[in-house]
Amino acid sequence: MLVAGAGPGGSAAALTLAAAGADVVLVHQERRAAWHVGESLAPTARPLLARLGxxxxxxxxxxxxxxxxxxxxGREDVTASDFIGGPYGSGWLLDRRLFDASLRDAACEAGADHHDGSVTAxxxxxxxxxxxxxxxEIVAPxxxxxxxGxxxxARRVGARVxxxxHLVAVAAVLPRRCPQRNTASDDTERTSLVESAAFGWWYTAPLPYGQDIVVAVTDADLIAPTGLRTPAGxxxxxxxxxxxxxxxNADGVGPPHRLAVLRAGTSRVAPSAGHGWAAVGDAATATDPIAARGITAALATGISxxxxxxxxxQGDRCALERYADLTAAVHAEFLQARTVCYRAGRQWDTPFWTRRTDGRPVDSVTGGEPSVNELTPA
Structure with a gap:
């Protein structure tokens, strides 16, 4: 078995296959980027992580x-949604590099053979x-x-995205400016915060090591008109x-030294599996980050x-078809929930919000695929 990609979905698939006794090659090209955006992991990931050991x-x-x-x-006051009292307890604000590496290491310890490189044919x-x-050349069944995403x-073997x-996230990491926010007793600051805006919405959450991730989310064609492309804007x-x-405590903060423009759009691959192959994680179903379900979905699809x-x-010739049907159904359900979510947040008649609440496919009114790159101040 060959697994191309060692993010959460790929590592979960490799772990699942290795646990079943398969010979697994996990292909992963180590990236040397100096900065990686962190993410949150919902408490619902706990049973998936437990299943993976x-x-x-x-x-x-x-x-x-x-x-x-x-x-x-869609309002000025703040509402709270807490995990306390839920069946799984708290989630995690991740050091994403460490998280991915720990899953990759676990897959290798389970028997997967790590191959440093990328698939070219x-x-x-x-x-x-x-x-x-x-x-x-590696030969695999x-x-x-x-x-x-x-x-x-999948595209090489005939599937289509x-x-x-074409949602994008314009992200920066800022140092924390309030010393008291580093105290473990300050539970309010162990939460993420979302705020809607005319161009889309903002997200922030604390990261380990005294930093905050801050992200502006909008459509690719709206970055320039809203001024988000430059650190000052x-x-x-x-x-x-x-x-x-x-x-x-943003008053007096200087422009960030680095911005990253990251793809954050909703997409799926059709089909997500076929004879001798399957897609997992964002390659199977990529969803709007407002759902905060990317890593959890990657783990779930990797296991499935x-x-x-x-x-x-083992001879069940319908297993991959059932997997493809399941991922398509889950993605369709998400699209319905996304519409409800954006209708609840709309308070502006701006392109971002009308695209998501007037019933037309968002892709019909947005531009082509965004240019994704790292931006630094001139």
Whole structure:
């Protein structure tokens, strides 16, 4: 079995396959980027992490606890949604590099063979795949595509990516300015905060090591008109917020040294599985970050796809089709929930909000695929 990509979905698939006794090659090209955006992991991921046998790795590796979400969504006052009292307890505000590495290490310890490189070609040869990985050919009976929203492997074998929008996140990491916010007793600051804006919405959450992730979310074609492309314009939009600016104590903050423009759109691959292959994580179903379900969905699809491949190898010829049907149904359900969410937050007749609440497909009115890059001040 060959798994292309060692994010949460790929590592979950590799772990599931290795636990079932499969020979697994986990292809992953180490990126040397100096900065990586952190993310939150919902409490509903706990049973998935436990099933993979990695829950202790997460709870013991220094991630911040996440107690819930505060939101100013279509209104000026803040509402709270807390995990306390729920069946799974708190979630985590992740050191994402550490989290991904711990899952990858667990997959290798379970028996997966890590191969440093990237897939450059895929050819079907009877019941096998001949895969070129950075100049080396690997032969495998099954492929798992965990390459993210571009679904590089799935597209090579005939699937297509169906994009619903071209949402982007313009992100920065800021140092914390309030010393008291580093205290463990300050539970309010162990929450994420969402605030709607005319161009879209803002998100912030504390990261480990005394930093905050701050993200402006909008459509790709709206970045330039809203001024978010430059550090100074991004900061100006941030200081115009009420709740996010107050939490960050943003008055007097200088422009961020670095912005990253990241794809955040909703899409799915159709189909998400076929004869001898399956897609997981964002390669199967990528959802708007307002749902805060990206990593949880990656873990769930990784486990499900690994189980479906195992079942197929044992003679259940409908297992991969059932997996594809399930991911399509889950994605369709998300699209309905997303519409309800944005209708609840709308208070502006601006392009971002009308695209999501007037019943037209968002993709029909947004531009082409965004240019994703790292921005630094001139």
């Amino acid at each position: 990695v829950l202790d790795r997460v709870t013991e590796h220094g991630h911040e606890p996440w107690y819930g979400t505060r939101s100013a969504w 895929v050819v079907r040869a009877g019941n096998l795949w001949r895969v070129s990985v950075s100049g080396t 099954y492929l798992i595509d965990a390459t993210g 571009r679904a590089r492997i 169906v994009a619903t929008d 991004w900061l100006s939009a941030l200081t115009a917020t009420r709740q996010v600016s107050a939490r960050l 796809a690994g189980s479906a491949v195992t079942a197929d190898a």
